[in-house]
Amino acid sequence: MRMLTYRPVIHLILLPAMLSMVTACAGGDEGGKGKKGPPEVGYVVVQPQSVPVQTELGGRVVAFATSEVRPQITGVIRQRYFTEGSYVRAGQPLFEIDPSLYRAAVNQASADLSSAQASANAATAKANRYRPLAEMEAIAKQDYTDANAQAQVARAAVAQRRAALETANINLRFTTVPAPISGRIGRSLFTKGALVNAGQADPLAVIQSADPVYVDMQQSSADLTRLRRSFASGGLASSGTSVRIKLEDGSDYGPTGRVEFSEVTVDQATGSVTLRARFPNPEGLLLPGMFVTAFFDQAINPNAFLIPQAALQRDFDGSAFVYLASKDGKALRRKIVAQGTSGANWIVTSGLNAGDRVITQGTNGLTHGVAVKPVPASTPQKTDASAKNAKPAVKTGG
Template sequence: MGDCDSQECPLLALAVALSVLSGCNQSDAQDRQGQRGPTQVGFVVMQRTSVPVQSLLGGRTVAFESSEVRPQVNGVIRRRYFTEGSYVRQGQPLYQIDPSLYRAAVNQAQANVAAARATLDAAQVRANRYKPLAEMEAISKQDYTDAAAQARQARAAVAQNSAQLDTARINLRYTSIPAPISGRIGRSLSTVGALVTANQAEPLAVIQRLDPIYVDIQQSSADLTTLRRSLAAGGVAPGTTQVRLKLEDGSDYGYTGTAQFSENLVNESTGTVTLRARFPNPQGVLLPGMFVQALFTQAVDTAVFLVPQQALQRDIGGEAFVFVVGEGNKAERRKVLADRTYGDAWVVTSGLESGDKVITQGTNNLRSGAPIKPVPASAPRRLNRASRDKVAVKAGEAVSPCHESSSIGRSSLGFSQLS
């Protein structure tokens, strides 16, 4: 082809570029028309399963046994036999109260008993002597009756003084204050030399048994009522009595506890019911008054579905729905009830049936009634043209001639305009 003048050459280049772009556009349209078809989606088949209904509730630790050490007699503390914060055993002496007055009371009671017995012996001998004389009418029967009555009075006096002796001995024993239970004792609230009384308000010390230990859990009475109704209706099965704990720092407590009982009383101020669990505490990690969280299974849902989280969506009103594979391989929107999760799945209690194919992949821009090509969720999905081009560029493959021609056309057009 011969040389063109300065006006014809740019026009010729423009025509060539436009024809190339037109051919590429037609080719792209044909490719898109070939790719158009039902949207490929991945699905999973639903089957009913059992899922535990777990509750995470707050609670407080309570000592298994707690006892206040109190004096039962009045006196001055002479000695203290324990170390504060140590472990004491039941019956171990803790305090010694001055026993002088109580020892003297015992000695006096013993003397009274001895005197009463001597009086009894004399009265009994007199009554025994008067008996045959009264039978022979040597003395009046009234004299014998009086002698016998005096003997009985002397016998009662012995019993009375013996009881006073027992009381004095008990009071003397109370001057030594033992540990009422085994456990860890706190600080001493009274020192040596302090005067203590039997009716004082403040204890001498407090002993607590911490192994095992109780955890009092607070649950809403409304939630407990709902659970009991579900159990009565047969929708759920009873759970286990095993309880796990989370400590105040968020860590898990290493031992598993057992639920003991539920109180039959609702706290009027909080509207909660107390559940008590028992935990081993060999290392003394749990102390009375600590705030913990208890995780336990109160019931088991026996007929629910586990739906992957990516399959469940919510509308503007907050209601949950999923897409399922409907008749004729068309997407069908299904309203479901899902109010909690278990692991990485939603627990669906209504809206699905066994055998439903819930769509988990390809739900973007999916509409109810749209034709779909369902495949199991584990199957590889088909890539569109744009994705193939991206993969090709990343892999270092050559781009299509149309892209190259388009680039050449745009370059030629720009060159002509610059010329």
């Protein structure tokens, strides 16, 4: 009975205190929400500038000069004078073909020449003796005419035998097969004792000159046409022809090259045009047939904008857009055209104006027209996580 008497009194005492605490908490939350301002966003001010239009193309290393070592006579290889894979110089002997038959041919041609010269001397002497006799009419003039003709035929035979001797000497010289150019020679396709001839399909070996080398790059005709139209309209300016390449392992090749020419026809199979660059290769690092990636500034855009890559966003259709910080503290969505990158920045060719403030930090959750607090991008930003961590500290201090 005593408990029933005091319980309503306790409830009446505690109820006002509980209501005041609930009211105070509600008022505190509303006050905190009221004090929270627009989110801070970092921006950069963009200005037009000259930006090189970098082109990235796949390429293949091509030897500066290539020569197939071929025999010019028929015979059996008697000796090989080079080491496979070594560097050879122009004129250096590489193979020797058995010269026995060709040396004998030289001797025979030499003997035939001597015989023809002897016959020519006799015929010439006979014609000389007949000449005064024909003038004195001691002999018939026809006899002198015949003798003179035989002397001319004999002299012509001498010329023929001399030419045959020269041919035989040339063939004898061909028994030694020299290097036609200087360069690195590959493997020998024929061994000692192999029969070779001038009309065979396979060469004896192949020599490639690899310092300097060419790098052939393939560019689509559509890209080249677009570039030429930009040149014609004045939107782009021509750039230098310096080229850098990366090797197959992703490392940079130190020396730079230069574009030497562009093909004048389009490959019907691939729809591309060949560009050729020349590179020094003193250490022989670039090998013919190697695949590389070439980078070069094919043009310069004098009115482009560079924006950090974090500022650019993509829409559902793939189009690019950025958020701008307006003068009245609003986030404005702006569509842009970005063509390639330059380092850590996008190259924007359309959609921006000089002095625009492009938001690069705090872009998550932004919508067009929302209120923001723009600060320079280098200013430390306050995040939601830091604000939440700060509230308990304030309460504890109170």
